[in-house]
Amino acid sequence: MSVVRYEPAGEIGYIVVNSPPVNALSVAVRQGLLDAIGTFAADDARVAVLYCEGRTFIAGADISEFGKAPVPPFLPDVIAAIEASTKPVIAALHGTVLGGGLEVALGAHGRIGLNGTRVGLPEVTLGLMPGAGGTQRLPRAIGIEKAAEVITSGRQIGAAEALDLGILDALSDAADARTAGTAEAQRWLAEGRAPRRLSEVPAPGITDDALAALRAKVDRTARGQVAPLRALDTMIEGLSMPFPAAMQHERSAFLALMQTPERAALIHAFFAERAAAQMPVNARPRQFQRVGIIGGGTMGQGIAAAALNAGLDVTLIERDQAAADKALAGIARMQDEAVKRGKLSQVDRDAMVHDRFRAGSDYAALSESDLVIEAVFENMDVKQEVFRQLDQVCRPGAVLATNTSYLDVDQIAGVTGRPQDVIGLHFFSPANVMRLLEIVIAEATAPDVVATAFALAKAMGKIAVPSGICDGFIGNRMLLAYRTAADHLVLDGASPFQVDRAVTGLGFPMGPYQVGDLAGLDIGYATRQRKAATRDPRERVPVFADRLVEAGRLGRKSGQGYYIYDAESPKGRPAPDVDDLVAQVRSDLGLTPRSFDDEEIRDRYMAAMVNEAAKILDEGIAAKPSDIDAVLLHGYGFPRHKGGPMHWADTVGLDRIVANILSYAADDPYFWALSPLLEKLASEGRRFADLNAKSS
Incomplete structure (x- = not known):
């Protein structure tokens, strides 16, 4: 069955992409789009809706083609064929519309997105730049400065912001992309609208001073990377050329970046993350919906927030109720900040804090927990005492994890009668932000406990890396x-x-x-x-380091270490006596x-x-x-x-x-x-x- 099909339906034709899991722009998808546009041209339909089945619109390039020579049909040619259609093509977007996926959408004549859609041009994160018209169509749609920020940052943009910027023409509350696209196509038909090609929009301008400021900003944020500045320069240079010449210029710059050491390094990093996520065991994870956390300090609060964000039910235990209340208040503040930043809705925040989180001082509250994570002071005696208590109160089969940065997990597991259930989970602070999780596998750790740790990392959106036991792990x-x-x-x-x-x-x-x-x-x-x-x-x-500590100079938290931290220099200035x-x-x-x-x-x-x-x-x-x-x-x-x-x-x-x-x-x-x-x-x-x- 073809990964792209054309469905005639009277005045509206449908170009449907169905290439699981993310409708990536493989050779088959590119060829299918080209064929479908040809079929639409010969059909009686007056407008086409381009949409994808599954969880997302085209999410970008096919990673199986990374590092290989491009194979025709090339994406710029496919997008040019879509844009050249004499009848309107409406792209109906949902999911994550990134890279080449967004470039395809920009080649369409109209764009409508479902609520929750995210768009972006993340090529710079792989040492590249948009190479299928992104540097030329996006500034014609939203202006140079806004386009430069989108392209050089590589960030994902939510649906509401994409609408405000002008990347999307409309947002829809429809349940699916086909329904949303159909409604938009009917509106175009009713208004008798003709194709609107971004390639035909006059190139926007920018003053010399604004361009200098923009270049300085990108140079500062790029931190030595080649791709962001190259993308900016290519965009600006291309906007001064006829569109066909600008496309050739963009493609040349894209192919040149393909050969840089930076691109090779960033591609390596991308695949390293994927490889790390591969479990070293063949086992099914245990259930872990109910999570217990021992310790309500900075680390414990961060782990609790990460678990809550993953949809888990959390019980936190501190040494007394006053400390537990302090931890609860700290986590509530974290979630309030997430609401302010638009990362969390007030409804979800309230559900987390009031329905799925509780803090106390009695270990007995952990008796039905599926997984317990200890996050107390980094001291072997203290941690062993915690695990002795957990061994007494936790149900059989519960996973017992220690968040240790250095200590021997075998010694911690050894004080329990269930060493097969014990594993190390080395979170990095702040645990609700940092993506790394070292999974420290002890000698007796059961395979399904290892699998559970990897499943937990995935649920929390973390990059899990397995480690053996030594002082400090990896x-x-x-x-x-x-x-x-x-x-x-x-x-x-x-x-x-x-x-x-x-x-x-x-x-x-x-x-x-x-x-x-x-x-x-x-x-x-x-x-x-x-x-x-x-x-x-x-x-x-x-x-010299010991002398600083012995003098009470502990770094930022004391206001002075190697650097001085005060109102004059909150990020620090060299201490003159060091x-x-x-x-x-x-x-x-x-x-x-x-x-x-x-x-x-x-x-x-x-x-x-x-x-x-x-x-x-x-x-x-x-x-x-x-x-x-x-x-x-x-x-x-x-x-x-x-x-x-x-x-x-x-x-x-x-x-x-x-x-x-x-x-x-x-x-x-x-x-x-x-x-x-x-x-x-x-x-x-x-x-x-x-x-x-x-x-x-």
Whole structure:
């Protein structure tokens, strides 16, 4: 059966796309649209309605074609054929109308959307730009500045905003797209309307000052990415050309971006996320409609909000009723903010807070919970005591999860009589916002418990990555390694502020010392204290960091750490005494400082990250390199347009990284112990990508 069919129905003809699951623009769909337009041209129908069956209008490109040479018919030609129709074509939209899907709709002569429709041109998020008329038709529909924001941000736009912008001509309360499209087509017939082609709309103009401001804004928000600025320039340049020449110009720019390292990195990131979501077990998840949470601090509240947003029933337990009431109020404030931002309706907010959430202090309230997530203080004794109590009150078969950042899940499971039901769920703060979830699989964890954890992540809209057990799992173990490399740089002569500048210059949103201030310097201090008794004598300790904490400087929460946070500089300015403090520490330790340039800082920082990642792979803590990329991209601010540390390493060359590590090891063989896996891959001329292919 054809994925696109034409249905004649008197004065109205229907072009129907049915290519599950998301009606992507495969070769078959493109050819089917072309054929259907030809059939409509020969039919007696006076107007056509283009709509899709299933859950969405055309959602974009066919991901199975990513990275492959384009195959005709090419999408610009298909859209040109739709637009050239001498009889009106109305696109009836529903679901997520993205990328090429929106470009198809812009090629139609009218657009009506169902309530709940979302549209966008997200190509820049994959290192590309619209390549089928988006940069030329959209500004003719809504103006240059609005089109530039849509194109260069790649964001999705809700139906009401799309109507206000002029992307949609009308919104419909109809139950389905066919009904909405039919009503719009009948209106066009009654009004005797002719095709309205965006390609024939005069190109809008923009002043030089407005264009300069627009370009500066895009340059600032692009953070080193190539595609957003290229898209803006292509749009502006094309609008000064005849439309056919502008289309050729757009296509050339699109194809040029297809060859960039940025595009390869962003495509890799896209597939890394999809690969991470593949469960490592073949089992059915247990039921988890009723969720319990232990601990009502920042993390516990965030997890509760994420569970409520996923439609789950939540019971939160705190040490006493006063603390429980405080947690309840905090979650209510979160949901109120979501209502203000338009992310949640007042009705849904009230249902969450009043009907599906409760907070108390009695563990017995968890007796019928399907899944309980512990989110208390990061201390083994405290967590084990919680699990002893859960073992007593929770029903048989309930999943017991610990939200630990570092601790041994096997030891936590060992205090229960049901270790098969225990798993680690490492959420990232704020848990209702951050998409990463490390799923830490203990030795005795049952397969269906693992499946339940992945199902929970999907329900919460999170990217789940499986991890084995070690101190810090995947992300925090790597964080310790590259943060240690940064500390060594400071001990040896670099300024913390220089390190931060060098790292943000690589594309990270923040440097390690800015991150430390944000998280709280006491967290790293507590970790160092926890490990002090077993510390190897060869390990170099960041004494300067301890001095700050001992002076009460904990970062943002105390108003001062490496940076000062006040009304003058709420985002922080360098504390003037930090360099003197570091200099005194070097003197106390008998260290002679030397200078580092930004390139060496970045080389050392990244080499430590990649080397530790290779060790994690070699030990089986991470299943594949792309999982590590997903963790660093979504939990640690790794620049997405570089694809993640493993993809970055492949791009730079493993042999170069190995050579750097060996040179650093001459001065510090303990920290710079080379990963055997990294050394092996480099010596064989292989890449981390080869290991991804092997595991897929």
